[in-house]
Amino acid sequence: MATRGTEGRPVEGMGRERQVRTIFSEIAPRYDLLNRVLSLSVDRRWRRRAIDALGWEAAPAGTYLDACAGTYDLARELCDRRSFRGSVVASDFALPMLQEGRGKVQGRAVRPVCGDTLRLPFPDAVFSGATVAFGVRNLAHLERGLAELQRVLAPGGRLVILEFTEPPNPLFRALYHFYFRSILPRVGRLVSGHPWAYTYLPESVKEFPDPDGLAELLRGVGFDEVRWRFLTWGIAALHLGVKPGARGGG
Numbered sequence: 326m327a328t329r330g331t332e333g334r335p336v337e338g339m340g341r342e343r344q345v346r347t348i349f350s351e352i353a354p355r356y357d358l359l360n361r362v363l364s365l366s367v368d369r370r371w372r373r374r375a376i377d378a379l380g381w382e383a384a385p386a387g388t389y390l391d392a393c394a395g396t397y398d399l400a401r402e403l404c405d406r407r408s409f410r411g412s413v414v415a416s417d418f419a420l421p422m423l424q425e426g427r428g429k430v431q432g433r434a435v436r437p438v439c440g441d442t443l444r445l446p447f448p449d450a451v452f453s454g455a456t457v458a459f460g461v462r463n464l465a466h467l468e469r470g471l472a473e474l475q476r477v478l479a480p481g482g483r484l485v486i487l488e489f490t491e492p493p494n495p496l497f498r499a500l501y502h503f504y505f506r507s508i509l510p511r512v513g514r515l516v517s518g519h520p521w522a523y524t525y526l527p528e529s530v531k532e533f534p535d536p537d538g539l540a541e542l543l544r545g546v547g548f549d550e551v552r553w554r555f556l557t558w559g560i561a562a563l564h565l566g567v568k569p570g571a572r573g574g575g
């Protein structure tokens with residue numbers, strides 16, 4: 326394939342956006358299976374925590390955005406909350422991911438939109454809340470993406486971000502590095518058949534700001550009440566920010 330190097334690495338000079346879209350388009354058929362296997366299903370608990378933090382109960386009939394939605398796990402988690410009566414716009418720039426997961430949200434109020442989080446194809450202040458799970462780490466311009474998410478949120482709307490982090494405990498971090506850098510790329514390559522997608526994952530986590538850094542960026546693009554907490558010994562973190570202004574109903 327023209328976009329891959331001969332040693333199973335991305336071709337040099339391939340822009341980050343294109344690289345990321347290529348990876349997820351190519352691994353889409355195996356993405357859910359790999360998620361469950363590689364996270365030992367802990368990701369399900371993290372997604373529940375993310376929806377718990379969204380504050381959707383204040384606007385149960387609102388329209389919510391799940392950006393970098395992939396195969397709709399978060400969109401489904403929100404739609405399946407008992408008194409939720411609203412809808413979810415699930416946007417992602419890798420069409421195969423949206424196509425692959427479609428069956429999981431059949432009959433639910435989920436509208437897929439193929440679009441870039443760096444240029445969200447929505448007007449200002451239209452969403453009651455927004456979520457991004459394991460997506461912001463992939464953005465070629467993190468601040469621009471966060472600013473876009475802030476722009477499309479209605480005043481008082483919350484943004485919830487789930488992202489991988491480096492565990493703070495040195496011993497656990499050493500174990501985690503071994504898993505993340507040695508085991509995960511091998512299992513990922515074996516199951517997905519993709520030569521470099523699961524090498525990219527640990528590299529992207531290493532390059533990503535730490536939780537305080539991400540919180541600072543959220544404040545910088547105009548979010549209020551920014552806070553975060555570790556999940557599962559610091560393998561992941563959950564960030565929350567609120568767009569300034571009074572929240573409407575829904």
Ligand SMILES: C[S@@+](CC[C@H](N)C(=O)[O-])C[C@H]1O[C@@H](n2cnc3c(N)ncnc32)[C@H](O)[C@@H]1O
Pocket residue numbers: 345346349350392393394395396397398399416417418419422440441442443457458459460463464465
């Ligand atoms: C690790 S997956 C996460 C998918 C899903 N949120 C989940 O929790 O399983 C990252 C997703 O972000 C999408 N993505 C990355 N950068 C993007 C961008 N700039 N615009 C839209 N989608 C993007 C990828 O296509 C991919 O589907």
